[in-house]
Amino acid sequence: MARKLPMHKAISEAIAQEMERDPEVFIMGEDIGTYGGIFSATTGLLQQFGVERVRDTPISESAFIGGALGAASKGMRPIVELMFVDFFGVAMDQIYNHIAKAHYMSGGNLRMPVVILTAIGGGYSDAAQHSQCLYGLFAHVPGLKIVIPSNAYDAKGLMISSIRDDNPVMYFFHKGLMGIGWMPSPPEAANEVPEEPYEIPLGKANILREGQDATVVTVSRSIYEALWAAEELNQEGVSIEVIDLRTLVPLDRDTVINSVKKTGRLLIVDEDYRSYGMSGEIISTVTESGVSLKFPPQRIAYPDIPVPYSRVLESFALPDKAKIKDRIKEMMR
Amino acid sequence: MARKLPMHKAISEAIAQEMERDPEVFIMGEDIGTYGGIFSATTGLLQQFGVERVRDTPISESAFIGGALGAASKGMRPIVELMFVDFFGVAMDQIYNHIAKAHYMSGGNLRMPVVILTAIGGGYSDAAQHSQCLYGLFAHVPGLKIVIPSNAYDAKGLMISSIRDDNPVMYFFHKGLMGIGWMPSPPEAANEVPEEPYEIPLGKANILREGQDATVVTVSRSIYEALWAAEELNQEGVSIEVIDLRTLVPLDRDTVINSVKKTGRLLIVDEDYRSYGMSGEIISTVTESGVSLKFPPQRIAYPDIPVPYSRVLESFALPDKAKIKDRIKEMMR
Amino acid sequence: MEREEIRRDEFVSMYRLMFKIRTYEETLGQIYYEGKTPLFDISKGPIPGELHLSSGQEAAAVGVCINLRPDDAVVGTHRAHHFAIAKGVDLKKMTSEIFGKKTGLSKGKGGHMHLFDTNVNFSCSGIVGASFPQAVGVGIAAKMQGKDFVSIAVGGEGAANQGTFHESLNLAALWKLPVIFVIEDNAWAISVPKEKSTSISRNSERAKAYGIPGVYVDGNDVIGVYEVAREAVKRARAGEGPSLIEVKTYRFRGHFEGDPQLYRPKEDLEMAKQNDPILKLEEDLKGKNIITEEEISRIKEEIETEIKEVIEFARNSPYPEPQEALEDVFTGGD
Amino acid sequence: MEREEIRRDEFVSMYRLMFKIRTYEETLGQIYYEGKTPLFDISKGPIPGELHLSSGQEAAAVGVCINLRPDDAVVGTHRAHHFAIAKGVDLKKMTSEIFGKKTGLSKGKGGHMHLFDTNVNFSCSGIVGASFPQAVGVGIAAKMQGKDFVSIAVGGEGAANQGTFHESLNLAALWKLPVIFVIEDNAWAISVPKEKSTSISRNSERAKAYGIPGVYVDGNDVIGVYEVAREAVKRARAGEGPSLIEVKTYRFRGHFEGDPQLYRPKEDLEMAKQNDPILKLEEDLKGKNIITEEEISRIKEEIETEIKEVIEFARNSPYPEPQEALEDVFTGGD
Numbered sequence A, B: 001m002a003r004k005l006p007m008h009k010a011i012s013e014a015i016a017q018e019m020e021r022d023p024e025v026f027i028m029g030e031d032i033g034t035y036g037g038i039f040s041a042t043t044g045l046l047q048q049f050g051v052e053r054v055r056d057t058p059i060s061e062s063a064f065i066g067g068a069l070g071a072a073s074k075g076m077r078p079i080v081e082l083m084f085v086d087f088f089g090v091a092m093d094q095i096y097n098h099i100a101k102a103h104y105m106s107g108g109n110l111r112m113p114v115v116i117l118t119a120i121g122g123g124y125s126d127a128a129q130h131s132q133c134l135y136g137l138f139a140h141v142p143g144l145k146i147v148i149p150s151n152a153y154d155a156k157g158l159m160i161s162s163i164r165d166d167n168p169v170m171y172f173f174h175k176g177l178m179g180i181g182w183m184p185s186p187p188e189a190a191n192e193v194p195e196e197p198y199e200i201p202l203g204k205a206n207i208l209r210e211g212q213d214a215t216v217v218t219v220s221r222s223i224y225e226a227l228w229a230a231e232e233l234n235q236e237g238v239s240i241e242v243i244d245l246r247t248l249v250p251l252d253r254d255t256v257i258n259s260v261k262k263t264g265r266l267l268i269v270d271e272d273y274r275s276y277g278m279s280g281e282i283i284s285t286v287t288e289s290g291v292s293l294k295f296p297p298q299r300i301a302y303p304d305i306p307v308p309y310s311r312v313l314e315s316f317a318l319p320d321k322a323k324i325k326d327r328i329k330e331m332m333r
Numbered sequence C, D: 001m002e003r004e005e006i007r008r009d010e011f012v013s014m015y016r017l018m019f020k021i022r023t024y025e026e027t028l029g030q031i032y033y034e035g036k037t038p039l040f041d042i043s044k045g046p047i048p049g050e051l052h053l054s055s056g057q058e059a060a061a062v063g064v065c066i067n068l069r070p071d072d073a074v075v076g077t078h079r080a081h082h083f084a085i086a087k088g089v090d091l092k093k094m095t096s097e098i099f100g101k102k103t104g105l106s107k108g109k110g111g112h113m114h115l116f117d118t119n120v121n122f123s124c125s126g127i128v129g130a131s132f133p134q135a136v137g138v139g140i141a142a143k144m145q146g147k148d149f150v151s152i153a154v155g156g157e158g159a160a161n162q163g164t165f166h167e168s169l170n171l172a173a174l175w176k177l178p179v180i181f182v183i184e185d186n187a188w189a190i191s192v193p194k195e196k197s198t199s200i201s202r203n204s205e206r207a208k209a210y211g212i213p214g215v216y217v218d219g220n221d222v223i224g225v226y227e228v229a230r231e232a233v234k235r236a237r238a239g240e241g242p243s244l245i246e247v248k249t250y251r252f253r254g255h256f257e258g259d260p261q262l263y264r265p266k267e268d269l270e271m272a273k274q275n276d277p278i279l280k281l282e283e284d285l286k287g288k289n290i291i292t293e294e295e296i297s298r299i300k301e302e303i304e305t306e307i308k309e310v311i312e313f314a315r316n317s318p319y320p321e322p323q324e325a326l327e328d329v330f331t332g333g334d
């Protein structure tokens, strides 16, 4: 039987296995070497692979992320860590104007097998510049695959697929799922992980729980809030289907639409900002398809406010089990 | 009677009038002085106000856009031009982590009356890094007002409101609306503009054409494609309501919902990328409201591809009158 | 003689400030672990989230800020308490902010990395390298308003490798703005030592790339820092343009609280502590008879009492109402 | 004597290349206006969109690239034709790309600012300053693969004020990467003259801020550029790290075609044209009897014929099918 691993170990194991398999894979980032990654996604790699393949960088995100493009153009398969997704603004040009577009702009001549690994999410009072999700923003611009694991098993399989993919992949891990001890994490996120490498195809949503009355579509840490709510609602006789999208690009529209066809009710739960983001896209996907709904589509998302510092304020803003339960009950009326 | 002005003159006139009125208003950017702005949004300002208040900058977008924050913190009201919105990635951190969040993070103590003026849009073969709209991306992150004029009258009033607003405003002008002679522009965009200063409140959509059968919601240059389609459809007995949102933040949800209540059909036309953007947000706004629809909501948006260079490829991708007509006809079946 | 008199005051102020900063930081460094033991959980306790303390770096802040007026601006970093205190930020409000309270500088919305006190023109943020352009902007305002306030851009030696450092130095030099760039070289950027991040040994040398003065100064000698900064501030006020000062210092605590610090040899820290800038100043002042043992004791007592009161105030302050989270995105509603 | 023989070939190659670039650029500069007269409309004609030509700057590209092998990389800018040609990019495909044709390097998807020829490791882009990090990345690959190819980062003097310039120089110096930073100082960034964008007169001086060699060289003297670049390439190949070369040049045409150029005094351009690098080389070679009038005539004829064929090829090539727009976002589909 497979061991249970916390998500951070699943990620570093996946990277290590791919680095063993393929000498072109290497990793760069701030504090990813000696420190092992602030959120432990790269722990042990330096010891195993040395300073040439595990490169601690200066705080020069444009240089080393742009550097990934140059290295890829010469056949390397770079992984880079952007320590918090919140910092994207110092390197976004290299990410979205170049890495994301190079394949298209070169008419398919240049491949960009680059993985950008980054930490997302709040819930521990790290305030406005260290708590965001922002995957919706990256999903809006073409050319980036968007991967968002919610548990250790997926984290490993999706990381291996991301590294093997010949396209640029943004890989978003939620700090509150990593199981790093000093940061709370749902115990369920640390699930069974096979020792050997395996792939999980990008673009396949995962139905985590089947149900008849309503479909909850979500990603990342909110998965657990949804599952907990579903469990409690079940006791009250309401049966919820919970879908983990796992990737936003490609987006598994069919799985979502088919589920809503069955349940007739749709709720999106999203820790990213509410407006002009993931929640709107999923609602549109479903309503465009012409599925008939028993209740207007709903969303519980992060409000359109910067993330406040104070615990009472942040809790108020975050999607959680209670909000999901309440909303579903409204939808069942 | 008011004169007709091309949009670029309406913008520079608005800036000039505000600079006359308020000595704290000044402007920085690349080629905004001697050159008068690559798209002529600042023509004449240097001559009228001199090099202290009209500052040509080095190609250092982070420095001068971040500089706007510092200047605002000392009571100035900076306007900065980001020459093409496509370049945002080199300065996004200052825009979204600082200018957008400073008021909130300071608990309301710091005001950020900063206007970021930027050019959007394609249609003239400027390819993947010079043709995007991206307003959906900026609308996703909290703290920025998003203003998108579609004609000279609105451009002046919205610019004056933007400058007088104590919050950060991103002001997106479409190159293909400016009436600059060397770039095609619908003649209707150059409409009557009063000489005296006036404000158009941010957050009020504009019903440009009333109709009964379907609501077309759009912004910027696509407005004209929609109006032309509506005109032709009218001949065929189909009556279209065309709404110019004018601002995405704040978003005038009521005007949209009320219109769809009346028409029962909704089509979004959007020159920004299709997924995870404006089109999804508008569809969600309407469907969440529970309005009953005669046909599933539709969108014609820029496909999720980088903007291709070749004219035949770009034309294929851009929303236009023909696509709107065809889609509306489908919706009427 | 008058000059000496003034200098004595300044010496005492500097000592007082440095001691205050140290006491404050070490106090927060204790409180931080409340509610986080035995199992360390970053989200728990009266001060949740990241906490970057500045113990050991006091002289950099004090030596610079003693030259400043309230209308001068300081733009700090993620590690900003020492500059905030030296700049005269309201300490009760600052502490309440760090405790997430309604009485905080930002009513609990900002937190430790986002301290804004508009009364003394202090601000800071959590993005490395973001301070430089913002301080340049203050310089633009000074010039346009014809005023002689100056602007301090603080950054770590790690931050000096961000693109903003270059862009800002160039712009400030080009436009001859009253901006002083202060690089705190505390040897580390989290776990990355300066030799592994910076291609030359001193950032101050980089001043030449912009045609402005650059000085490297010992950050355990507050007087030295003071003098170098005084010169730079004078230049800036006189309209002679920007300067770059790099201060050689060392951080005594982890990068943030909870940092296991496996990356740095214990001996380095021990050695650095032998050059504690506060002890050094204390000895200096005593040696030069500028201050007596009793005065020192009195100062320490006063400071300890003040810090206690400040903490008390923060602890006893109410939290904001949850729904206040939705306010203050924009001014004037919406 | 053998050495002289080689140098003669190189001289001739350089002359040939420079003349080819000039002829190409001036030819495109004419074709560009087809369909755009009498009313200039940027969206019209066989070459729509922006067009940035490099006439006057040939020596910078040729002097550098003559030292390169196909496996060496050049990362260019928005103004990249001269480097592309000097690097040996397939000119038929490049021209077809500029005409938006299916036979183009990128099947019409890239266009003039986005030329990619993986056979000779050439790329460029429309974002100022973006080339620097990308060239550094090539240097990383060289080092990790244990190969001795080198990487050229091209930027204008305007680009040198982007943050990426600083970050990339630091990283390349720190990791001792085989990267040569080539700054083309053509005096202008669109309408902004170097004095109004750059706080010191020479970017090459900025090399000191990274502890690497920096040279300023006359870009009307292709031999001078060649020698400086040869030195830098040798260093890079030998694993001795990066260099910074600033080439003093001048652009003969507008920033882009259609540029009214009201910002620059006509006399400046006239003066620059008196130092035309091609005429200078021609005289030089004739003076030294390296090349005869007849050879020159023959070269010119050959080039003119070649360019004609290239243009013909592009004109006669088919456009892509409209729906091809949807292909190539990702490799391997979705």
Ligand SMILES: Cc1ncc(C[n+]2csc(CCOP(=O)(O)OP(=O)(O)O)c2C)c(N)n1
Residues within 6 Å of the ligand: A030, A059, A083, A087, A090, C078, C079, C126, C127, C128, C129, C155, C156, C157, C158, C159, C160, C186, C188, C189, C190, C255
């Ligand atoms: C743009 C950006 N990149 C990375 C980080 C993460 N980070 C926070 S502090 C820090 C180290 C900063 O080092 P230095 O500038 O020397 O300041 P010090 O912590 O030593 O005071 C890093 C990498 C960040 N906050 N912002």
Ligand SMILES: Cc1ncc(C[n+]2csc(CCOP(=O)(O)OP(=O)(O)O)c2C)c(N)n1
Residues within 6 Å of the ligand: B030, B059, B061, B083, B087, B090, D078, D079, D126, D127, D128, D129, D155, D156, D157, D158, D159, D160, D186, D188, D189, D190, D255
């Ligand atoms: C990040 C960014 N900012 C601004 C521009 C607009 N722009 C294109 S070329 C140019 C001037 C570049 O000057 P320089 O680097 O000297 O190159 P040159 O045009 O002189 O060859 C500018 C401002 C851009 N493309 N990218």
Ligand SMILES: [Mg+2]
Residues within 6 Å of the ligand: C156, C157, C158, C184, C185, C186, C187, C188, C189, C190
């Ligand atoms: Mg440091």
Ligand SMILES: [Mg+2]
Residues within 6 Å of the ligand: D156, D157, D158, D184, D185, D186, D187, D188, D189, D190
């Ligand atoms: Mg130039």
